[in-house]
Amino acid sequence: MVTVAAYYRFLPLADPAGLREELREAFVGSDLLGTTLIAPEGVNGTMAGSAETIERLLSLLGERVGLERGEVKFSTAEALPFRRLKFKLKREIITFRGAEVDPARPGKYVEAKEWNALLADPEVLVLDTRNTYESEIGSFAGAVKPQLETFSDFASYVKEQLDPEKHRRVAMFCTGGIRCEKASAYMLQQGFPEVFHLKGGILKYLEEVPVETSRWDGECYIFDERVSVGHEDFGDGE
Incomplete structure (x- = not known):
């Protein structure tokens, strides 16, 4: 193994x-x-x-x-x-074209075992910040999928589709958490009052949350020869 x-x-x-x-x-x-x-x-x-x-x-x-x-x-x-x-x-470890972003000022981290509570809150807009081909094979129930061709499209989506006055509580997630470091920082820079993101991303959620209480639906796309992973690749979630 x-x-x-x-x-x-x-x-x-x-x-x-x-x-x-x-x-x-x-x-x-x-x-x-x-x-x-x-x-x-x-x-x-x-x-x-x-x-x-x-x-x-x-x-x-x-x-x-x-x-x-x-x-x-x-x-x-x-x-x-x-x-x-x-x-x-590399010049950057994660590219976010079209905007200057300080990843040292991200949104509020949410631990994997606390994530389900945010998903259940009707006042929270939950965003899948991954590319379309990733979100098509699996996502959290109820999450909004912006249909991004590349991660750099996220800034345009926020400007065109979201409003800080209307969307006052936003939670986001990605595969391992790194994209949300910059995406959440960008949203805070744009004036969104409360921005949360899943600490460690989907991978940490699959690792720590038992399958019987999981809100994850489908598989998680990953960038290696395994193509995707699910709860079964992380043990019993304990």
Whole structure:
């Protein structure tokens, strides 16, 4: 059984290239596969390997960028879902074109086990911030799907379809939480009074919430050879 770890952390990195080289030296030639993006604004990755290798990776990232285990989304796979190991330098770890956004000022985090209460609140508009092809195979019951071709379309959707005076309480979610860091920050910048987002995204929800109380409907699209995951890929939710 292979351990899969998905993670991100926004923080100022003075030497992204130095971190990439350290990671390369530590893991090239090991059983670790997957991609980690490294940028001046932080790190974002999904990696797979033996439990021991993943532990070594997370320990290093904990030391270098302060990544906490509670921020990591864990799942399992029968075989390695990636074919290569890549540590890539980027300008941003998540692209949000068309607007300047400060990810250090996101909306209010909602823990996975508290998310169902927001879904049940009729005064809360729940947004699926993922692309259309992702939301088509699974989403939360009652969530609004903006039909985005790319994540960068989210800013236009907000400007054209939403009103801070009318939509005063908004909750959003994405696969692992990273897109909502920028999407929720953008909505706050646009004057929306209360903006919440699911901490750790759908992956953390599937990991922590038991299937019998889950409000998730369908599968969660992921960007590896598994294509999608469900509650069964995370154990019993306990």
